[in-house]
Amino acid sequence: MAYPIPLVAAGAGEPWPPELVRAPTARSRRLADMCGIVGYVGRAADGKALDVVLEGLARLEYRGYDSAGVALLDGDHVETRKKSGKLANLRADIEAHPLPASATGIGHTRWATHGGPTDENAHPHRGGEDGRLALIHNGIIENFHALKGELLASGVRFTSETDTEVVAHLLAAAYDEVGDLTEAMRGVVSGLAGAFTLLAIHADQPGVVVGARRNSPLVVGLGDGATYLGSDVAAFIGHTRRALELGQDQIVTITPEGATITDFDGTPAQGRAYEVTWDAAAAEKGGYATFMEKEIHDQPHAVRDTLLGRTDSDGRLVLDELRISEEQLRSIERIVVVACGTAAYAGMTAKYAIEHWTRIPVEVALAHEFRYSDPVVGARTLVVSISQSGETMDTLMAVKHARELGAMTISVCNTHGSTIPRESDAVLYTHAGPEIAVASTKAFLAQITACYVLGLYLAQLRGGSYADDAQSVMKELGEVPDKIEALLGRMDRVHEIARFMADTRSVLFLGRHVGYPVAMEGALKLKELAYIHAEGFAAGELKHGPIALIEPGQPVFVVVPSPTSEHGLHGKVVSNIQEIRARGARTLVIAEDGDDDVVPFADEVIRIPATAPLLAPLLAVVPLQVFALWLSTAKGLDVDQPRNLAKSVTVE
Numbered sequence: 235m236a237y238p239i240p241l242v243a244a245g246a247g248e249p250w251p252p253e254l255v256r257a258p259t260a261r262s263r264r265l266a267d268m269c270g271i272v273g274y275v276g277r278a279a280d281g282k283a284l285d286v287v288l289e290g291l292a293r294l295e296y297r298g299y300d301s302a303g304v305a306l307l308d309g310d311h312v313e314t315r316k317k318s319g320k321l322a323n324l325r326a327d328i329e330a331h332p333l334p335a336s337a338t339g340i341g342h343t344r345w346a347t348h349g350g351p352t353d354e355n356a357h358p359h360r361g362g363e364d365g366r367l368a369l370i371h372n373g374i375i376e377n378f379h380a381l382k383g384e385l386l387a388s389g390v391r392f393t394s395e396t397d398t399e400v401v402a403h404l405l406a407a408a409y410d411e412v413g414d415l416t417e418a419m420r421g422v423v424s425g426l427a428g429a430f431t432l433l434a435i436h437a438d439q440p441g442v443v444v445g446a447r448r449n450s451p452l453v454v455g456l457g458d459g460a461t462y463l464g465s466d467v468a469a470f471i472g473h474t475r476r477a478l479e480l481g482q483d484q485i486v487t488i489t490p491e492g493a494t495i496t497d498f499d500g501t502p503a504q505g506r507a508y509e510v511t512w513d514a515a516a517a518e519k520g521g522y523a524t525f526m527e528k529e530i531h532d533q534p535h536a537v538r539d540t541l542l543g544r545t546d547s548d549g550r551l552v553l554d555e556l557r558i559s560e561e562q563l564r565s566i567e568r569i570v571v572v573a574c575g576t577a578a579y580a581g582m583t584a585k586y587a588i589e590h591w592t593r594i595p596v597e598v599a600l601a602h603e604f605r606y607s608d609p610v611v612g613a614r615t616l617v618v619s620i621s622q623s624g625e626t627m628d629t630l631m632a633v634k635h636a637r638e639l640g641a642m643t644i645s646v647c648n649t650h651g652s653t654i655p656r657e658s659d660a661v662l663y664t665h666a667g668p669e670i671a672v673a674s675t676k677a678f679l680a681q682i683t684a685c686y687v688l689g690l691y692l693a694q695l696r697g698g699s700y701a702d703d704a705q706s707v708m709k710e711l712g713e714v715p716d717k718i719e720a721l722l723g724r725m726d727r728v729h730e731i732a733r734f735m736a737d738t739r740s741v742l743f744l745g746r747h748v749g750y751p752v753a754m755e756g757a758l759k760l761k762e763l764a765y766i767h768a769e770g771f772a773a774g775e776l777k778h779g780p781i782a783l784i785e786p787g788q789p790v791f792v793v794v795p796s797p798t799s800e801h802g803l804h805g806k807v808v809s810n811i812q813e814i815r816a817r818g819a820r821t822l823v824i825a826e827d828g829d830d831d832v833v834p835f836a837d838e839v840i841r842i843p844a845t846a847p848l849l850a851p852l853l854a855v856v857p858l859q860v861f862a863l864w865l866s867t868a869k870g871l872d873v874d875q876p877r878n879l880a881k882s883v884t885v886e
């Protein structure tokens with residue numbers, strides 16, 4: 235078959251030009267999470283596909299562990315095996331029922347986004363009546379509902395609830411038309427919306443794996459007589475360090491000789507070649523030293539993916555996973571948010587926005603207090619639980635109690651199929667991907683984002699002054715990921731401040747309005763990561779007591795509202811900074827670009843991009859996360875697994 239461009243043949247050991255051997259950059263490191271993807275093609279007789287794919291999946295399992303599966307080309311047919319649960323379940327099944335040796339294979343570990351973590355929903359998915367095609371997918375196909383409707387109408391039978399199976403059937407149909415997997419992929423991807431990395435094999439084309447990517451990473455590994463694909467280099471780092479990173483909207487065809495890359499429109503393209511300088515352990519963290527650092531840098535992705543698929547073609551909000559009738563939602567008279575820790579601070583932040591947009595009173599209760607406070611809730615109360623793990627016992631007990639009292643319950647959760655969503659009337663999933671570090675970062679931003687989407691949806695549904703503004707606010711929310719990305723590129727000074735303050739014994743955090751929960755979250759990060767006494771206050775509370783804590787040299791972070799905030803909040807906080815500076819505090823001020831009012835009273839000014847005041851927490855918290863990370867690192871502490879803490883608190 236004639237390839238559009240010369241194969242990028244695997245270099246037989248000649249040195250790569252130095253400019254191509256580069257350390258990981260923020261771009262090359264930033265990885266979509268959600269699922270682990272591996273592809274392999276070796277020379278016909280090598281029979282290594284299963285071992286290579288399973289090894290790659292093991293290195294990627296931290297990216298998703300709801301289920302795992304493999305597909306292999308075996309002569310003239312495709313063998314697939316997939317199991318829910320951890321990779322060990324799949325390995326045990328293969329141990330009991332061996333798969334054939336093969337030189338071509340793909341594999342997948344899943345972080346569920348559409349459809350629960352079951353065997354049927356596990357990838358790979360087969361396409362077509364004859365099942366001669368297998369497909370794996372990372373991401374979210376936003377328009378899968380419409381595509382599935384067309385396929386069902388044409389008589390296609392589905393075996394899963396996933397968006398991926400829709401693509402598998404489309405690809406099989408396209409292959410039957412054109413007789414070439416690369417061209418079939420080209421025909422299908424142009425009709426997909428959302429974020430995706432796709433890998434496919436077909437029984438008619440042994441020795442070939444075809445991949446495609448949009449808004450979700452895919453890297454090629456170039457070996458000697460073998461070629462690899464992965465959602466990140468961890469998939470193949472045990473076999474080669476020679477990598478090609480694909481760009482947006484590109485298709486790659488790999489054979490044992492190398493890789494051919496084109497744009498979706500068929501234009502020949504070259505991947506970004508580089509040599510991986512990370513070791514295998516670092517590769518799992520995307521080249522970062524800790525999962526927390528990786529997850530902080532993945533926050534633009536977490537916010538972007540949580541926003542994906544929330545509006546229809548007219549820009550109106552659609553929350554099709556919300557299983558509460560519009561009539562019931564219109565009847566809500568009060569909202570109570572129940573959560574713990576960082577999730578509770580996400581709820582406190584969302585309170586300001588949801589009340590502003592919907593005029594529904596919102597109360598935020600710590601779940602463990604709510605459960606035993608003899609709460610006043612009823613049929614017209616909406617109880618919104620927020621939980622990354624979906625397993626926090628305090629929050630689960632609060633949800634159960636709320637339901638016993640007749641309240642409607644919605645779970646904002648990051649873990650598909652976990653207990654709290656199952657115990658709720660409805661769920662709004664965040665799409666932050668697996669959060670491994672105990673200290674929550676990207677889940678926090680995704681929780682705020684999801685709560686804002688819920689608030690805007692309620693405003694749109696119930697009418698009133700903000701019904702029309704929902705779309706413009708969603709547009710502003712859509713601009714936040716790029717602002718976070720830009721902000722992450724200018725954290726060097728925060729890193730220096732953290733190193734300089736490694737021996738500090740107490741830090742205070744001040745904020746007003748939506749900045750108040752940000753101050754609380756900044757204090758919590760420092761407590762749990764650096765084991766330092768840290769306390770967050772509402773800035774207006776200072777003169778009612780806490781100002782007595784101020785003494786010369788006391789470090790105080792101050793989260794300053796946007797100068798465009800209403801009610802003169804900005805000026806009030808600048809006055810607070812003056813008050814503490816006059817008493818010797820060391821003021822570390824987080825302020826918008828261009829806000830010069832703070833400069834005369836700040837020992838340090840940490841700038842964040844300007845944004846709508848209600849969206850500012852999605853930016854203001856980032857320097858506080860980075861500060862806690864680097865201060866913990868400077869103290870030589872375990873950033874990902876701080877003492878005394880667990881990622882999910884499953885006891886009351």
Ligand code: AGP
Pocket residue numbers: 574575576577620621622623624625626629672673674675762880881882883
């Ligand atoms: C945050 O950094 C902590 N890990 C902790 O406060 C956490 O947010 C809290 O335990 C709630 O966990 P959940 O979101 O899984 O329910």
